[in-house]
Amino acid sequence: MTLAASELTITEIIVPASLDDAEAADFLAAAELNNAVCLADSGLDDFARTAAEMLPLWKDRTDDVHHGFIARSGDGILGAVILHAGVAEPTSVEVDLMVLPEHWSTGVGQALLDHAELQARELNRRVLQAWTLHPADAGGGPLVPRTGWGRISSSPHAELLQRNGFLLEQVERSSGFDLLADLGPVERMLGDALAAAGPDYRLIEWTLPTPPELRDGYAWALSRMSTDVPSSDLDIDEESWDAARIARRDARFIGGGQTMSVSAVEHVPTGTLAAFNELVIGEDRTGVTHQYCTLVLKEHRGHRLGQIVKCANILRWRGIAPASPMISTFNAEENRPMLDINEAMGFAPRAYVGAWQKRLE
Known part of the structure; x- marks a missing residue:
């Protein structure tokens, strides 16, 4: 009614x-x-x-x-x-x-x-962006985004957005990784990736707060999330980050009782943070772990750096939150390089998200 x-x-x-x-x-x-x-x-x-x-x-x-x-x-x-x-x-x-x-x-x-x-x-x-959450089974009458990658089931939320002029731009996959399983395969993948990357790349890891000497490099890498991640036709402004913004972000996580582990790769010849991965958990260390940002800068792709940061952080995480049962993460369906790494590590689809956009007149 x-x-x-x-x-x-x-x-x-x-x-x-x-x-x-x-x-x-x-x-x-x-x-x-x-x-x-x-x-x-x-x-x-x-x-x-x-x-x-x-x-x-x-x-x-x-x-x-x-x-x-x-x-x-x-x-x-x-x-x-x-x-x-x-x-x-x-x-x-x-x-x-x-x-x-x-x-x-x-x-x-x-x-x-x-x-x-x-x-x-x-x-x-001038732009509205919205996300709808859907079960892994797209069911009958699935909706396909403008990228052509992935699909989601219809829902009252999705139908409302469609009626109001929103376009389905992208589908993201929510994947889960069993943290209580044998991590031997992850260790082997890390060793293989480190050998492939060679001596020009060095693994760096920390738990928030970010060390002051790493904030500038981390800020530059985080700013690239707005330019280097597949985003279909979504209107994404390039973000500006600096050391002070990193410190504020750290404080918000810590203030909310959350713990974040970061694994990053430094390009030794230039000192640039070329890749990074973030894992986060709340005060309840038996809860689900969330993977936040993961990125390999465009100019450093092809060296298996994504595999390094993801595998290294999972192995490090076992010592931080040993009772957490699972990692939950999101990736655009068209981001096959990152999904290939996830699937090889043992991540499996659990749900899907539709990314919608409406440009205001």
């Missing part, structure tokens, strides 16, 4: 100073809703995040801003939408729409999407 506009209220989520504050209720509710929606959409609990992990990202508005809104009918929460935009990146805004299956028929998804578009215009953004 579709609700009338008068039956629906949309209010902005207050960013609390701490999760113990009386005004933290909506922020906590949004975090809980996010996890419930991810579980409902994928059938997996791989993507759960705690409010404690999220809060530092929302409080520090130096590099990124978050605006959240909750939709209610009476006292009941029907859905929420979160907008995320980079401060120095002026083009796009990410729209994270969260509605449980039982509430799609109420029209709350459309109301929240309309509200998000208005907010995006107020932020002077």
